[in-house]
Amino acid sequence: MSARPLDCEEVIERLFEYLDRELDERQIADIEHHLARCRDCFTRAQFETRLRARVSAAGTVTAPPRLHQRIRQLLDRFNDGEANTHH
């Protein structure tokens, strides 16, 4: 099954859906066929992929010691509660 030729506009329009893995196999093949041949769109895809990775990394932040302590206390409380339930 050969890929459907897409123009740059169509590829850029669907680029984020492609990066978000929202496309089906056929659509992915069409986009990748274009990206393998078009330097501009390939460069754009690389740029957005790189930026996306940096944005995704913003979802990890060192938890403050106060939160660690709070979670510790919470778990101890649950543990005590559960131990009491079973005795």
Add this chain to the structure above:
Amino acid sequence: MPLAHPDTQAPMPLPQATYRGGSGIGMSDRDIDNRQHWFEQRLSPLLDRLYGCALRLTRDPDDAEDIVAEAVGKAWSRLGELRDPQCFDGWLLHILNNVFISEWRRRQCRPQRPATAEDPSPDELDSSTFTLFQQLHQPFLLWWGSLEEQFFNSLLHEDIQQAIDALPDPFRVTMVLVEVQGYSYSEAAHLLGIPLGTVRSRLSRARALLQKTLWEQAGDAGVRPDDGGTGRQRP
């Protein structure tokens, strides 16, 4: 069905007592100890991720801590409902998101709260087609190097956090779910109780606004196409 997070770590078997229904009758002290140990072992490396996601969702460190603590409490009490131990990370993040969304909806219902941003401001509309790539990409090589490289080299973790935090609530929450946490559009739509098309449009606007903010920050850091790319150093 628990939603698996893309960052789900290596499998670690859940003690059998949990499969039998969590705090079910007949658990020995050893079962309880094993379960506690298992839970803590899985939770510990996930805490920075939970806190980071909560912080991006709430924008407030105290609220983020509250949400993480509530999610951990719920996860512990519902551990018996976790069918696939390999999905623990995604399952706990899912609980955290639900805790946040419940609280968010509750706050939105308050009459004194100003309407937020399903209707963007004129400035946001101006930004809706903005792309960083168009600003930074040069189809030819410059003697001082690529502006894109300069942009990424000067882009701090803090810059991205600030740019996400600056987004209007509905845009930010959708973007955090999809781009930071890796939810699919339909999962995000289901979580937020909005149509799929709304997820798409919010994401599109969120990305444009985020990129515009990053572009402005890059200007502050000296990354501009018209300054010879010399780029002053950040303080």
